[in-house]
Amino acid sequence: MDKRIKKSKRAIEEALISLMAENDFIDITINSIAERADVNRGTIYLHYEDKFDLLEQCIEGKIQKLLNFCLPEGSGSYPSKSSLLRTFNYLEEHSFTFHILLTNKGVPTFRKKILNVMKAGMKEQLELNGINQNINKEILIQFLPSATISVIEWWIIESMPYSPEDITEQLWILLEQNHFVPK
Missing domain, CATH: 1.10.357.10 (Tetracycline Repressor, domain 2)
Incomplete structure (x- = not known):
């Protein structure tokens, strides 16, 4: 896997975990994940179908x-x-x-x-x-x-x-x- 892809996915997963420390999963949005990970929404959707798929892959x-x-x-x-x-x-x-x-x-x-x-x-x-x-x-x-x-x-x-x-x-x-x- 390309280093940039690994770096983006790691940032997205770390953003999800850090947001989950502050909020219930159900209240977290793709926008908040993208903002925390410093990526655009499209980058998230490039790797994950939605936040549930992101959580599943993270787990x-x-x-x-x-x-x-x-x-x-x-x-x-x-x-x-x-x-x-x-x-x-x-x-x-x-x-x-x-x-x-x-x-x-x-x-x-x-x-x-x-x-x-x-x-x-x-x-x-x-x-x-x-x-x-x-x-x-x-x-x-x-x-x-x-x-x-x-x-x-x-x-x-x-x-x-x-x-x-x-x-x-x-x-x-x-x-x-x-x-x-x-x-």
């Missing part, structure tokens, strides 16, 4: 960057404590953005998308590794990702009351106790 991009940065190496491997720590460090480093995406009214899709990604990953883990054979897989796939996302969401919304190392340690213990990771 997809943030989730993809999070996954690329934090997932353990190799397909089919268990999540590792170090990958969990990388995740919390990444979330801490980008806490402003994740806080906005989790708390802005009108943006429940971010939480739902992360939850769906975690559910799919857990389903893959269960199928590949045959762990937790004695527990109903459907219930487990609902329970653990939901609990994990709730902990992450709480940690971000409450301004990270524990260090990434501390929250990683506590969450890892919970994952071990539920036999999702090898002891």
Whole structure:
């Protein structure tokens, strides 16, 4: 992708996030995004159908960057404590953005998308590794990702009351106790 296009898209997405820190998503207009990003409306429409498409692409991009940065190496491997720590460090480093995406009214899709990604990953883990054979897989796939996302969401919304190392340690213990990771 051309550097100018990347720069424009980054400015537009950053403008959207900064406006969402001040307003509910529903109240944000393409004009306000263009003004904040210092681009014209046409530039936005060149890359996005509307503000909903912009939000969707922004969320997809943030989730993809999070996954690329934090997932353990190799397909089919268990999540590792170090990958969990990388995740919390990444979330801490980008806490402003994740806080906005989790708390802005009108943006429940971010939480739902992360939850769906975690559910799919857990389903893959269960199928590949045959762990937790004695527990109903459907219930487990609902329970653990939901609990994990709730902990992450709480940690971000409450301004990270524990260090990434501390929250990683506590969450890892919970994952071990539920036999999702090898002891």
